[in-house]
Structures are given as C-alpha cells and as structure tokens.
Amino acid sequence: MTLPEYIASRFDMLAFQAVQHASMVAQCLLVAAAVGVGLGILVHRDERATALATGATSVLFTIPSLAMLGLLIAPLGLGVAPSVTAIVLYALLPVLRNTIVGLNGVDPALVEAARGIGMSRSRVLLRVQLPLAWPVILTGLRVAAQLAMGIGAIAAFVSGPGLGDQIFSGLARIGAANALNATLVGTLGIVLMALLFDALFVLIGKLTTSRGIRSHA
C-alpha cells in the first residue's frame, strides 16, 4: 500500500487523530498562556521571584519528555491527564520567560509617563506594558506551540490522544505492512499542523500588534 492509499483507506481515523492532536495542543497552549503570562506579570518586577520562576521551569525543561510522561503515570494514570500535564509544563517555560523579558523590555520612562499622567498600576499594565510586550509574548507562544506539537506526539507513550499513536504503533511494528506508512503519516501530519499553527500565530501577531510598534509597517 502506498502512502496515499494508506491515508485514503483510514482517512476518518487519521482526521480524528489530527483534530484531537490539534485540539489538545491548542487547549494546552491556552492553559500555558494563562499560567505563564499570569506568573510572568506577578514575578517580573521582583528579581528574586523572576529567578525562582524561570529556574523552576528551566529544571522542568531539562527532564526528558519520555521520562516526564513516565513519571506522571504514577499520580495521573494513563491517557489525557498525564499528556496534557506534560505539555502544559513544557510550554510554560517559553511563555513565562518571554513574558518576563517582554515586560522588562518596556522602557521604564513610558511606565513613568503612564504613572505620571494618572494611570493606576493595573491600567499601566493593561494599556501600556502588555501591549508593548505583546510581540515578545507572542513569540514565546509560538515557540511553545511548536514544543507542544512535538511533546504531543510522544504523549502516545502514555496512551495520550493524537497522531503520536500512528508513530508509536508504526515504530513498534517496523518491517511489517504499513508500519512505515503509519510512522510517516504521523510525522508528516504533525509537521504540517506545526506549520499551520505557526502561520496562525503570524496572523494573530499581525492582527493584534499595534501598527506603531510593528517591525514592518
């Protein structure tokens, strides 16, 4: 069976797995964005808190993903729970780090000007700091999305949802009929989705970044 034949023969299942994969990644990103940006806002003004937060997430980052998934089986069992947990944890680092870098990169004179004309702290954050840090935060989210795609594939190791299943089952039966096809479909599918996500982020960036600070306006 050729690759196109393989895809045609089980299109429904592959499509389902692809959608599952994308939706898992998207949901994990939302959680990582909320937690990462929120944490970044909380810690960015305090050097020690910043060091602690980035240090902790960096340590998480050094744990091999396979090991992390394995370790999560004990408390969370198999399936969606350990997969989602692992993806969120990995996606957290780029989001958190870029939020901190972005917020600290805002010219202090602008923050002072904002305070000086009578903006409250939260208003300065919403009206000045976050909009100005947004391109950097968005870049963090993009990196996190690529990461989540990859980790999502490995999540099949703990019976997680998504295209990883094709890769793992293919690799397990290598040499058998359709083993290569399965591995290829899983891999190419994930690459394709990663590209789509990236394109989506470029679009979001275009739509949500002020013309005044866009690099190519």
Place this chain on the structure above:
Amino acid sequence: MPETTTAHPQTLAALAAEDGGTAGVPIELIGVSKRFGSADPVVDDLTMTVPAGEIVVLLGPSGCGKTTTMRMINRLIEPTSGRILIGGLDARAQQPDQLRRHIGYVIQQAGLFPHMTVAGNIAQVPLMLGWDRRRIARRVDELLELVGLDPAEYRDRYPRRLSGGQQQRVGVARALAADPPVLLMDEPFGALDPITRENLQEELLRLQGELSKTIVFVTHDVDEALRLGDRIAILGAGSRIVQFGTPEEILAEPADPSVEQFVGGGSSMKLLKLTRVRDVALDDAVRARPGDDVADLRRRLHEAARDWAVVLDEEERPLRWVGREDLAGGSGPVGVLPSAAGSRIDTVISGGSTLQEAVEALLNADREVVPVVGRHGRYVGAVTLATVRQAIQEVRQRRQPARHVRADGAGTAVPAASGGVPDTAALAGAAEAGAADEADAR
C-alpha cells in the same frame, strides 16, 4: 453633579473643574524632605512657593535632587516629611492617581506611548476622566492646534513617524489634555537639537502667555532657565535653595560665588539676552527730512552737539544717516546731497529685540548707531554702544535694592519689630545712593 454647592473643593480635581481648570494655582512646599534608606537626604527641608501662573525653573547640577523635588509634587515620589499644598490643598490628602490626572506631566523625549496614535496618546487622561468620545475628539484637535500641529495630518500618526520636536509637542498636548492648573516639566527639551529646543522654548512661552499655568520646570541648562523662568530656584546639594529670584536678579546679583560660576562668567552677555530694547532709555538722533535745508541741519547738529542726523521719509521711516562731513560745504535740501547713497539705513531693530540683537546689529552696521523702529516702521529712537552699556549698568543697580526688599518679604516669619528690617532698608538706600553717585560721576 449633585454636590455643586459644597463650600470648598477638597481635591485638585474639584478645584480644576470649578474654574474650568484654566488658570494656574500656587504650589507650596513646606519643610519637605526625602530620604532614600538611611543615606543623606536627597531633598533636605525644602520650603518654597511657586506663585500661581508663573514658570519656576528648578536649576541645579545633576544629582542635586531637583527631579525628586518635582516628582514629590505629583506624588510619584512620596516625601519623607513636610507638606505640599497645591492650590491650598494638601497633596497627601488626595488619591495619587486622581491627583496626577490634574497635574500635567512632561518628561524628556516626551514618553509617548509608541503603540498609540497621537490622538490616542493625548486622549489618555480624558479617557480616565470618563469624557465621551465626541468631547475627547474635539479636545484632541483643539490641543493639536494649540501646539502647532495640523490635526488632520498628525491625529492618526504613530509617534515613531514624528520628529523629536513634534513628539515633544504632542507630549505637551497630552499633559494639557484635561486642562490642569499645574504643569510639571522634567527636562522636556533636553534631548532635542539646539534649534528645535529654541523653537519649543519660544512656543512654550507663547502657550504660557495664553494659558497662565503654574509650571515647574526642571533643567540643568542655565540658558534655558534664564530664558523660560519667571523665577529660578538654584538648587545645591540636598535641594538646598542657593538662590530664588528672577533671572535678572540672579544675573545681576548672584547670591554667592558658586551661583556666579554656575550661571557663567558671561553674565553681562546674558543680561543682554534678557533685556528688551523697549525697556531701555534710547538715544535720540537729530531728525531731518529730505526737504530740510543743509545749512539749517548743520546748525541744528551743532546746537545738539551731534555728529549725525537721521533722515526720515513722510511715514517717519528712517532712510539714511547724514554726518557733519556729508553736510560740510553743501547747500540746498538734504535729499539731493551727492553723498546721499553712502549711508543708507538697511538695519533697524524693534522694541521687542533683545539688547544682544541690538549689539549684533551695531557690530554689523557701518555706523556706531542703529535706529529703533516702532509700529509701521516708524523711527522712535536709536541705540549705540553707550546706550547698551548704560542699560546694563542700570539693570544691575536697580536689582540691588530690589533684592533686599524681596528677601524681607520672603522672611515674614521674622517680626518686623526685630530691627532687622530698618537696617536692611537703610543699607539698601545707601547702596542706591552710592550707585546714583557713581552714575553721576560718569
């Protein structure tokens, strides 16, 4: 607004709303100190009053605490001790964010928000005050006009597409958005090139002429201070006031050698810049008409003991100079003298010119005299080097007693009966008399 008839406004916001916010209110700093940690105080027991509607410049070397002093007024920095009254209201009794919305704030390089358009930047304070869209849009255009930017062209631009000078104009517009009675300006023109800086200084003076805000202006540029300040506070370490007075007072009578050194050795040159031609006693040349008889003019010059006369046309506009040598041996009307073309007047100055400009004109003219013209180019008098010298000396002498009087005024806490006042007055009188004698001797 249900509380329109309450007796006295409790906040600057209410005060600003009450009289449209337009005119300035006085700012009083009373024994204000600021200490960061346990180090020496940055501002040490500072007491000063910024009169309503005046530009007061805080001038001093970097690190003397002038910016800290300014920031305590809008509570970006909280004083460690002391009181600050704005329009008679204690700044500490008001919510800081509310307070700041009614104190314009301009910083170096404008501090415009790069992700907002010009209109968006200016609209920030009105938005916080809850104005409706139409009112904000109207106000934005009005302010752009005020600072000399065409609303249609600049309204929707982003700051990065503006020059430094234009950005600072928008910065000033943003500060004025809610028509605050008070404006704080922290080295606003420091980062601009000299020409743009002078333009904006000129512009600020024009605006102030229209608006009469109370402006506290921080700078370390002596020339800027002399140019803009109604009063200048020269600050030393710990924001100690070394001298507080008008530019003329500071130039003519520096409080101590450090001030003299700080405002520069060229004090006379600076006085020249500050004094307008209309404020000095002008020389008057012998006037002549083209139709006057040469012999008659010669006689008049002799009587007035002058060497030259100015020839005026029917509209009283100066045409040219004639000297005794031009008249010698001639006859008939002045207008047909053969040497007439030689001393044509092409440089005139007006009453609004500074003495510096007058001196420049004198140096460039081929005579040692430059005519001064009034409305419609009419001759009103002349300036010579002697006029200038005389004027500078007069400014110096006038300021001496004036400063004593002012110093007494500032120290009203001392009872008049202390005996100090008569002494000082006597001293001032003596100085005045002495000065008069000196002038007579010349």
